[in-house]
Amino acid sequence: MYYKLLLVGVESFIDYSKIIGNNFLLCQGPGGNTSLKEEEYIYIKKSGKFLSNSNIDTFKKINYFEIENYYTHNKDKAVKFDNELSIEAPLHVFLKSKYVFHYHSISSIIISAINESTNLDNLLINNKIIPIKYIRPGIDLAREISLEKQKHNLDAYFLYNHGIVVEGNNKSKIMKRVRDIESFFNKFIDYKKLIKLNKTIQIFPNFKDKVKNPFPEINFDLYKGKYLFPDHSVFFPDFLTSKNVQKNNAAIHYDKDYIYLNKKLTNVESIYFKTLLLIYGLIGDKEIVNYINTNDGENLRKSDDELIRRRVNR
Ligand SMILES: [Zn+2]
Numbered sequence: 001m002y003y004k005l006l007l008v009g010v011e012s013f014i015d016y017s018k019i020i021g022n023n024f025l026l027c028q029g030p031g032g033n034t035s036l037k038e039e040e041y042i043y044i045k046k047s048g049k050f051l052s053n054s055n056i057d058t059f060k061k062i063n064y065f066e067i068e069n070y071y072t073h074n075k076d077k078a079v080k081f082d083n084e085l086s087i088e089a090p091l092h093v094f095l096k097s098k099y100v101f102h103y104h105s106i107s108s109i110i111i112s113a114i115n116e117s118t119n120l121d122n123l124l125i126n127n128k129i130i131p132i133k134y135i136r137p138g139i140d141l142a143r144e145i146s147l148e149k150q151k152h153n154l155d156a157y158f159l160y161n162h163g164i165v166v167e168g169n170n171k172s173k174i175m176k177r178v179r180d181i182e183s184f185f186n187k188f189i190d191y192k193k194l195i196k197l198n199k200t201i202q203i204f205p206n207f208k209d210k211v212k213n214p215f216p217e218i219n220f221d222l223y224k225g226k227y228l229f230p231d232h233s234v235f236f237p238d239f240l241t242s243k244n245v246q247k248n249n250a251a252i253h254y255d256k257d258y259i260y261l262n263k264k265l266t267n268v269e270s271i272y273f274k275t276l277l278l279i280y281g282l283i284g285d286k287e288i289v290n291y292i293n294t295n296d297g298e299n300l301r302k303s304d305d306e307l308i309r310r311r312v313n314r
Contacts, residue, residue, distance in 0.1 A: 009038055013099065014054045016171050020178065021051025024198055025106050029271040030313050031231050032103040032163070035092035040064055042093065047086040047305070048312030051103075060084055068093050071139065080305075087305040090142035095149065097167035099174055104163035107185040107194060109229045110279055112160040114286045115188065124158050127184055134160045134292065136300055137230055156181060161229050161290055189282055197281050201274050208264040215281050216256040226291035228279055233297030234306045235313070236272035238262075268313040 017034040021027045033045035036059075043059040045051065051058070060082065070081045071090045081089065092100045111120070121131045130148045135141040145157055145165065156177060157165040164181060168174045185191065197214075204211060220240035227233040240259065241251040253260045265273055292300075300306055 010036065010043065010056070012171065013043070014056065014058070016175060017045075017051050017054040017058070017101075019175070020101060020103050021054060024202065024274075025182070025194065026103040026178070027051050028104060028106075028231070028275045029235070029268050030309065033086050033088050033092070034102070035059075035100045037064055037096075037098050042067060044089050044092050045086055046084045048309050064093075071142075083308075087138050088142075090139045091145055091165065094142050094146035095165070095167045097155070098169040099171055100165065100167045101174055101178065102163060102165045103178075104229060104231070105182065105185070106275065106278055107182060107189055107191065108158060108164050109161060110194075110282045111185060111188045112158070112162075112290050113226075113228050113279070113288050114283060114290075116289055117160065123187075125152070128154050129156045129158050129181065129184075130154050132157050132159045134162065134290070136296065137162070138305075161227075161292055163229070194278065194282055197278055201277055204274070206264075207261060207270045207273060210258040210260045213254055213257055213259050214277060215284075218280060218284060220254055220280065222285070223280060223283075223288065225294050226288050227294070227297035228276075228288070228291055230292065230300055231272060232276065233292060234301050234310065235268055236276060237297065237301060 013034070013036040020034065021032060026032065030048050030050055032051050034051065035042055035044045037043075040063060041061050042064040043061050045054075045058055046060050049058045062082065062085075067081050067089075071093050074081075080087075088102060091102065117131065117133070124131045130145075130152050132141070132145055132148060135144055141159070145159075148157070155167050159165065164178075166174050166177050166181070168177070182191070200214065219242075221242050224239045224241070227237075238252045240254050243253045243255040243260070252262060301310075
């Protein structure tokens with residue numbers, strides 16, 4: 001009987017993870033991860049798995065005391081507790097709540113790209129969301145989040161150029177918090193336009209050779225050299241180049257009618273191409289003030305963890 005109750009707890013956690021994973025505006029491809037602490041265990045999403053397809057095999061069950069002890073005392077960033085785990089695992093370990101949901105909210109990425117942090121930080125704190133400056137995903141980011149938790153004692157975090165973390169002991173309250181945060185973002189961007197664009201972009205035909213340019217008015221060259229979120233640099237590092245300034249064959253070119261792809265995109269590349277089109281469509285000609293520079297983006301892409309993720313998600 002007790003064992004059955006435990007299973008029900010895990011199953012409903014998986015259901016909630018799936019809901020987050022199936023909302024493209026919150027999770028794209030293998031991005032985003034959730035965790036559950038139950039008894040002496042923690043269940044954390046494995047690297048490369050899709051939250052949208054969550055099942056018991058999506059998560060790794062680990063002794064919580066052992067992994068907490070490991071990440072608290074291990075200063076060596078290169079060594080992971082378990083190779084199957086995502087590089088974002090330490091964040092789930094350092095935050096003590098029963099549930100930790102981390103997702104790559106597209107609206108949060110757009111908002112952090114176009115708003116100066118001096119203004120945005122205050123508005124976030126007033127809404128009980130802790131702003132966290134961009135730090136590459138991994139143990140340093142997890143440490144920063146746990147330090148900020150001690151200062152503010154709130155349950156939600158806005159990770160600049162990355163996404164959101166929400167934690168708590170009640171799953172349905174977390175889901176409400178996720179929805180409330182997204183509606184708060186309505187103050188900063190045209191959320192209705194985002195929803196509409198998402199519907200259009202999701203039914204785009206397969207990405208090969210060329211696609212109709214959905215934003216003929218946009219000068220994509222303005223976005224060059226600016227990675228807007230970590231997976232941008234990992235899974236879709238090519239910037240769009242105007243056809244008349246075309247210099248190298250490797251670049252993706254565009255004119256008013258089409259975006260010319262230089263290869264057939266893989267499933268995961270298509271997902272991030274859609275994500276970028278959505279983001280660019282909302283940013284338009286606004287100035288990008290926060291981004292990951294090419295150097296940091298390339299270092300992230302070449303890191304061992306990300307090489308593994310790319311191998312798993314071709
Ligand atoms: Zn993340």
